[in-house]
Amino acid sequence: MRIAVGGFQHETNTFAPTKADYAAFEQADSWPALQRGEALLSAFGGMNVPVAGFIDAASAANTLLPLVWCSATPSAHVTEDAFERVMAMMIEDLRAAGPVDAVYLDLHGAMVTEHFDDGEGEILRRVRAVIGRDVPLVASLDLHANVTAQMVDEADALIGYRTYPHVDMAETGARAAEHLFRLVRSGQRQAKAMRRLDYLIPLTAQCTLIEPAAELYALVAETEGRMLGNGRVTSVSFTTGFPPVDIPECGPVVVAYGETEAAAEAAAQRIADAAREAEPDFKEKLWSARDAVAHAIRHSAPGKGPVVLADTQDNPGAGGNGDTIGILSELIAQDARNACLAVLYDPESAARAAQAGEGARLTLSLGAKTGGAPDERPVEAEFEVLRITNGEFLATGPFYGGSRMSLGTTVRLRHGGVQVVVASRKGQCADKEMIRHTGLDPRELGILAVKSSVHFRADFGPMASEVLVVESPGPNTADLAKLPFRRLRKGLRVTPMGAAFGG
Ligand SMILES: [Zn+2]
Structure with missing residues (x-):
């Protein structure tokens, strides 16, 4: 088979402070830089990324035609300029590839651009317009996708992750490959069914290591x-959604495919019924920074593993900049011992500290x-x-595992304890190496505060004596009832068992 392979990933928090411009897609972060042409096929070896799993599953027996991935x-929001530039590449490469038997795209499923509420719906629509109705178009999606009717309509299949922390990203790419092979071989369409849930699920309650998501x-x-x-x-696929997105189609969705319409409908209904029943269990406890730090100081003890806040x-995985200081100032104010916060984004302070050198003391205005x-x-x-490092290291945990991280100049600082x-x-902060590469073993800490919602649980969960979810300043509002939503669909409950929007 001749299979075109591309990807365009963004998770848009419409309430976040900064937009994603073209440079943000072009450069490497915890994932590789923009890839195009043959380089795409070898850029992801061993990484936990959907496109890597797809390429591994499909490359031996097929001809893969690389598009763009970023x-x-x-x-x-993704800027109009960034979206149009990337899509121009994708469509140009797809046309240049000539006739294809199928297309696979590595998408997130919660992209909002300056000019489209439904970024992925538009990506799929444009690709579909080139390949026509008969060529299978399959996309993998993040568990945090806000799946839209247009996405379901344009794609032959949407295949979502099943874990949060997302330890199955590469595996999901491989599942997308299997499904795509089946579509091409059978030459038959599959029936589709879609169900929407009527409530948003807070991110921290979506974790699949805990109930009710584990059972679902x-x-x-x-x-x-x-x-x-x-x-x-x-x-x-059951996508629990990315809640801080002020569009009518925000929220959890079940998508099922089957040999018959009845099979697809019954499967989607089964999951939707179970998810509706689980609504009360998706409510979560949030701690204030003050109470969380006080609790952590009382409950931390040597050899026990850190209390993780x-x-x-x-x-930063949900639109934050990673530089608010609510927990940090509380740790200092309450004179916490053997505590660490990671990772604070502050290039100016990192540069000043690096210039001062290891062992130096300097006054900083941090974060x-x-x-x-x-x-x-x-x-x-x-x-x-x-400690001063160049921020380059290999991630080793189950979530970022295999990624070459580049955090730029990185320093570990200390004030008191x-x-x-x-x-x-x-x-x-979802991988031990983000701390350990600075010479500190996080297992030895009494208190560890991480700029993460759930992904940290994959690598830090097993060492933690306790995990507290803290409501400290930042744009990724944990209590969804506090977000100034204006455009959600009427009747959607903004929190589990909460009040209906627009009602
Ligand atoms: Zn996600």
Whole structure:
């Protein structure tokens, strides 16, 4: 088979402070830089990325025709310029590839651009317009996709992750490949079914390591492949959605495919019913920074593993800039011992500390520079420079595993019993190496605060004595009822069991 392979990934938080421009897609972050041409096929070896899993599964027996692949760190809207430039490449490459038997795209599924509410719907529409109705078009999606009717309509199949932390990204690419092979070989269309849930699920409650998501995803896996009614269910995906997105089609969706319409409908209904029943269990407890730090100081003890504080609202993986200082100033104010916050984004302070050198002491005004929390002021204090690195290392945890990270000049600083890992690029703290490469073993800490919502649980969960989700300043509002939504569909409950929007 001749299969075209591309990708265009963005998770848009419409309430975040900064947009994703073309440069954000062009450069490397925790994922590779923009890839085009033959280089795309070898850029992802061994990485936990959907396109890597797809290429591994498909390259031996098929001719892969590379399009463009790129991603940017989550942020506010993708600029019109960035979207149009990337799509011009994708369409040009697709036309140049000549006739193809199928197309695979590595998409996120929550892209909002300056000019389209439904970025992926538009990507799929444009690709479909080139290949026509008869060539299978399959996309893998993030678990945080806000799946739209247009996406379901334009794609022959949408295949979503089943884990959060996303340890199955490459595996999802491989599942997309299997489904695509089946479509091409059978030469037959599959029936589709879609169900929307009527409530948004807070990100931290979507974790599949805890209930109720663990059980729901077990049901998803168990339903796929079954005979339901008169046919086999060939694929089931449940995307729990990316909530901070002010568009009518925001929210959780079930998409199922089957040999018959009845099979697809029954599968989608089964998951939707279970997810509706689970609504009360998706409510979560949020801690204030003050209470969380006080609790952590009381409960941390040597050899026990750190009490982990999730600074979810400033998660750079969800539109935060990674530089708010709510938890950091609370740790300092309460004189925490053996505590560390990672990773704080502050290129200016990292450069000054690096220039001062290891062992130096200098007064810094740390963090709170990018406006992620307009009321915050930087932490003004004297810090000792414990370690300086170039921020280049190989991630080893289950989530980022295999990625070459480049955080730019990175320093580890200390004030009293509180340490901070400060980087020159934004990065969600979801891998031990982000701390360990600065010479500190996070297992030895009493308190660890991470700029992450859930992905940290993959690598830090097993060492943690306890995990507290903290409501400290940042744009990734954890209590969804506090977001100034204006455009959601009427009747959608903004929090589990909460009030209906526009009602
Ligand atoms: Zn995600």
